[in-house]
Amino acid sequence: MASTDIQELWAGSHQLPSWFIEALEVPREEGFVDIGGSKVHYFRWGTRGKPPLLMTHGFLSHVRCFAFIAPFLAGEYDIVAYELAGMGDSELHSASTHAGRGANMIAVAEAFDFFSGPVKPTIIAHSFGSSVGVTAMELAGDKFAGLIICDLMIMRPETLREREEKQGMGPPGSGDATRPNNIYPDYKTALGRYILSPPQPVGEPFLKDYMAYHSLRQVEGGWTWKFNPLVFARTEDDNSAQQQLGGRVANLQHRLAIIYGENSQLFDADSVAYVKELGGTHIPMIAVPEAEHHLMLDQPIAFVTALRSVLALWKHGQA
Template sequence: MNDMTSVNDLPADIDPIWAGDGSHLPEWFITALRVPREEGYVEITGAKVHYFRWGNRDKPKLLMTHGFLAHARCFAFIAPFFAQDYDIVAFDLAGMGDSEMRGSAGAAARGKEFVEIAEALGLFADGHKPTIIAHSFGSGAALTAVTQSPDAFAGVVVCDLMIMRPEMLDGYWNKERSSPGSGNPDKPNRHYPTYEAARERYVLSPPQPVAEPFLLDYIAYHSLCREEGSWTWKFSPEVFRRSNKPEEWLTMGKRLVQAPGRKAIVHGGNSMLFSQDSADYIRDIGGNDIPIITIPEASHHLMLDQPLAFVATLRSVLACWKSSPEYEQQC
């Protein structure tokens, strides 16, 4: 198989606006997007929730979600690698991607979203307990979910969640920003006359180069939508109407260690948000039984830096859990 491919019938996700003729895209990416999937919406408390689904409905369940202001397509080229052995759902958090905003944007409401989408799509049927795989902000919400509903999930894989010793976190905030993920909920999203003008404004947080620029183009394109002859961001400004209290982040390490059930941490070797000191801190506060796996040459956005290494790491974690004695009761 060639490393690169030029095809005429590209998957729908590969729009010429960002991908041109697709000749620079690697075969693995195109093949992943061709894996059969269901795309749809379910209505929860009067609002539409957008999701993708791959795999076999009779298999163990995986529930995937993304970081702040991102969307489920962060896993659209990751999830297909699990389709043979799992039933996988990746969903847009409320007010992000193509999901409508609903209810509160606070931590408790975010945690409930995991149970709500799992119930709506039948992931709990026949005693199944989904395993959550979440990135960054989504990981924090996932920890809330398993704490709220300790018997509902088989485990959670936390992917590059910001965890630092409190004194380190204070220094990071003072240096980098006043408040992580801050924004004005009363200010409408800006409109841009062209896609190119909007794309120029798309940046990652924290800022970083990416090893696979075509993946950044893909994520950026699907973060935008056409509206009244212009381009604007998909996310709702309402997502900023959240408590975002500093203590929520200052205690994140303890929350992770104390969260019930199986947990694993996957992080980038070059991440600004989870370092070797973060791993040491987790051990210091009692998380000696939590696997912590580093992906070399990856920064915070693992799927954009080392997507295939990210897949391999997740596969390894799931395989280890699958071989454990309690697996049959949990899946």
């Protein structure tokens, strides 16, 4: 298993820790499932019939951000992690608006028969993927056991405006949908262009290289990104849904938890206060020490511990 993930090209300069190697050796299934006529790439761990978990990643990322996280949960759960349309190895299709992505998340759960068992599936999603999870809960919250939001960008409207005006940063998912992905002459050059968003150092540098390698593919003339640039296409409805995220999260009448990086630029102490002011006082919000936005790259074991804790409490009926 590890041989498909650990390649000399990215791993050769690192001393990989045993926990990472062992996580990648946990048996998993890899494949594609048809959703609305498009191929969706997924990994699956655990045992059929155990409580189901549905995972997805952040914007322009891919399923391997959970490839070294999910194995720590595989003993107790049936886990599917999938790639959002147009990202990783998943095909892009027409349903790539926020509403369409939420409906697709429900369809993925249906494709794996997650709604037929005695225990409803729980969604675990990072960043942009969490906004997809919020939409899925709005559309069909009664089908799910709950949603664990992992460092989703939630800010006051005035903070968002200041961020856009003073820092020159557009809304999440901003980019040019008409511009084709660059082709770099070699892997080293491509690796040098891999920049986390928001930019940050990582607690475990080998994990950044791992994620970068699997974000790229070889093509004629060099290396390019796997994601389809059309994922940058946004509607006014998409922008409105993003701006209202705080209220949408606070108003969800379903079981929720928020896990965030204590040093995150996108969800901070003021975000906690803002969600509470909007009515989200019932939502547990757990800060991972020494982590920024990319929790699984900064503090992977602490992130696993936070996930295990929330899931254990929910399993025993505690909010």
